[in-house]
Structures are given as C-alpha cells and as structure tokens.
Amino acid sequence: MRLADIARASRDIGAASARTEKVALLAELFRAADPADAPVVIMYMSGRLPQRRIGVGWNTLRERREPSPEPRLGVREVDALLTRIAAVSGKGAQGERKRLLDELLGAATEEEQLFLLRLISGELRQGALDAVAVEGLASAAGAPVADVRQAVMLSGSPAAVAEVLLSRGPSALAEFRLTVGRPVLPMLAHTAKGIDEALARTGPCALEEKLDGIRIQVHRDGDDVRVFTRTLADITDRTPEVVALVRALPVRRVVLDGELLAFDERGRPRPFQETSGRTGSTLDVAGAQTAVPLSPVFFEVLHVDGEDLLDTPAAERRALLDRLVPEAQRVRRLVVADPTDPKERAAAAAFAAEALERGQEGVVVKSLDAGYSAGRRGTSWLKVKPVHTLDLVVLGAEWGHGRRTGTLSNLHLGARAADGTFAMLGKTFKGLTDALLTWQTERLRKLTVAEETWGVTVRPELVVEIAFDGVQRSTRYPAGVTLRFARVVRYREDKLPSDADTVESVTALLP
C-alpha cells in the first residue's frame, strides 16, 4: 500500500465529524490493504509507530524539508526507513537520524509530509485512534466489533489481529486467547468522589489500598518469568526481585496483576519518584536494587495452571490469589458484602482513613461479582483519592494547540513567597471548559505585561482555585516543590493575590 493512500485517508478522517463516517473510511482503507501491510497500516492509523521509539522528537522535526512533487513511498518502505532511524546509535547519531529523516521526508509529498510529522510527533489529531481503527478493521473483515476488540485486548496487539483477520477471516479470531507469556491490556479504574458514592455505584464490593507505584503484570511459565508495565513494556531485566519472588510461588503457570513500589524500613511507601527512578534504571540494576529495593504487591490473578480467570467473578479470583501469594505480597483488603449496612459503611470509611494514615494514595473499590475487563475502564473498579485545593496566582499562560489554538490555555501558577513575590509551582490546562478558556484568554490579555512566543506573562493579580493530588519535590521550580495533577476548580475574583496560599504551606504538604 502506498503512503499516499494512508495520508489521504487520514486527512479525510480528520475532516469527517461523524464517527460512523470515520469508521467507513478506515474500513475502505483496510479493504484495499494487502494483509501483509495491515499491521503497519493499523498502527499508523491509530497514531503510533511499530518501532515504539525512534529517537526523533519535536525538535528534530521542526525544520522544513522540500516535499517531493510526486508520491513514491510505500508503507513498507517507510516502515523500513523508520526502523533504520530507530537503530541508529553512538557518536554522530543525531546527525545520522536527521539525514535519514531528510531522506524520508524528501521523498514525501506535502500531504505525506504532514501525515508523517503528525505521526512521528504523536499528534495525529484525526479524531480516531485505537478504538475507531479497530472498528474500521472489524467492518472491513465483516467481523463483530466486540470480537475484534476482545482479540486486541487479549493479544495486546492490534497489528497481529489485523494481519490474521485480513488474511484468514473472522474465524481466525478464536486463536486470540489469554496466553501465558503474552501480556493483556490491564483493567483500569474510574474515579469516584468519595467512599459512599463508590459503594453506591458498585454494590457488594471489596476495598483495596491504592498503592502509589507502577502497575505490573507478571507472567510465569515454569522458570520463565516476565514482568510488564501498564503499556506492556517488558521490564523483566530491571526487576530481578519480582522474578525471584514469583518463581518461588507454589504454581507452574500463573498471570498476576499488581503494583510495584519501594517501602522504607518501617513499611511505609517511599515517594513515587524513588520507585519511578528505580524502575527506569537499566545500566546498574544490581546497584539500583541495593539502594532502592522494590516490592510487588499483587491484587489480581488472571491465570493459574491452565485455567483462565478473566470471566471468573472477582471474589473467586481473590480466593485463588490468597492461596497462591503470601500475605506480604497481597494488597490489604476489606470486603463490604452489604454497602447499605451502616456498620459496614463505617468500616469502609475507617479502612480508607487507615490506608491514608499508612501513607497510601487512597483506595480502589471493586465490585465482587465482576470479571476482569482487560483494557477497559470498567465501572466495576472505582478509585477514591483525597483531593487538596489551594488558591494560587496566575503568573502567565501559554497559547494552546489543536482545538485550543488561539486561546491562552496552559496557566503558570504561583504561590506567595515571604518577600511578597510569587514563586512558580507548576502549570495546568485541565478543568477548563471552552467558556472558561474564552473568558480567561480575554482576562489575561488585559493583564499582560510581556508577549512571548509561547504565550504571555501577566501582572500577578488573578487568583485561581487549584485542585491537586499531592506535592512532590522539584528541581525545575524555584521553591523546590510542584503539584501533582493540578487542575482548575474555579477563578476566585473575590480574592486578592495577598489572600493566596504561601510557598511555605505548600512545602508543608511534602510526604
């Protein structure tokens, strides 16, 4: 298949507003594709590269290249060139990557260039990614969407599903089942505001501590143990303690789902930054392990010795987990059989409070009868985390992109310092409705003291209430702290900058 066909389809999909139309355009594209090209086509149309990372980012893409007048690139050729770019390393790598990129873009027409730039920078913005691409694929192959979606969740690979489906037809979908050694997309949770709301929504449930580490899925087949992250990256080599621990379990074949994090001597969780740093270390794993040992805490079992448990009710899965995994490696849990019973509700509230006292992030409330919905953000899992708020001062704002073009979007936030100035603590663009975006753009223009290429700096007069999940240490900001997951709640025009919260009060929230 020619790149030109893909670039044109992407443009048409972006121009279509109705989802059904996007699906139809995708189906047309898949029907025209050679099954051998299908893996690459579906990945491109869902906005990602088969190479995962190619070492080329926004900065390298910035400069303009003269386009080719005629289309002459095929998808296989493009894929091969990107593979070569990804493989470049060592001294002079940046120059060599740039040279290969010039070669690629020089052979592309203007429309193809635009597509490649959007694809490589990760900003496809065609209003259709994974889910819509899968619908298009299903439609092209005449297969039920639910079956195709299920195959993708269980194989973790739209590419593999696309090739099999287009070459062998819908009946071949049956071979995509949970396979020990091949990760499935993890089940995710929705958010609830409080315990009571969560209990009301799930019914009979279990509360589990929500630990602040990284999500892992561990597969064991005999002595072969593999550790995967939430995005299914293989981090086995970085986590030898997980391998050793799972190898010691009294079972031959198993798939476990849990959280990996560092604890201190007293059993309290270390700051997320330490866990994150450790799981990112590859050069000296043994040294890193000594400095920051990690402990897995499991909360799900998806397979045991030949038996798949995805459709098994949560309560039964948990009973199996209890038999297989020692208590120290199982998440703490409280069953709430009858959420209407005031006593049980009180116990649930106490459990959640205790989790926070123990230094955990919050709790996850899980329906007792639910199966494991791989890759879905089901309503049977609800996370509850405390929310903090602060009154901060807007110091500046950045121009938005895409659907936010022309509006001042990303706010620079400051807290009051001892000397009466304001220290920047972070940025946020979240929580803003279109109406608020319009309002703040006008308001900030009036307060502007300097126009920059990226946006504006303003007189520090506007107070905004910001919600966030916690504070963490920062090397980027002058006060040495920043907010985690900051979002706008509302503007406080009734408040003066002198009413804003202080740097000191923010720093006091560090764990």
Place this chain on the structure above:
DNA sequence: TGTGTCTGCCCC
C-alpha cells in the same frame, strides 16, 4: 570529564 539538551506506545 562534566554539563546541557532532547527524548520517551516513559511512569504517574
């Protein structure tokens, strides 16, 4: 050798 910049289906 040390420091700065860019990158990432990164992790959250």
Place this chain on the structure above:
DNA sequence: ATTCTGC
C-alpha cells in the same frame, strides 16, 4: 495521570 466534549 485529569478533564472536557462530541457522539
């Protein structure tokens, strides 16, 4: 990660 918006 969170949030808003169109479907």
Place this chain on the structure above:
DNA sequence: GCAGAATGGGCAGACACA
C-alpha cells in the same frame, strides 16, 4: 459511557559540545 484531545512533572539514558 466511550473515545479522543490537550496537556502536567520527574526520571534515566543517550548524545552533543565545551
């Protein structure tokens, strides 16, 4: 309710450059 878009901070690793 789902899916997509628009963006946050920190971190380690890889390379460029002085």
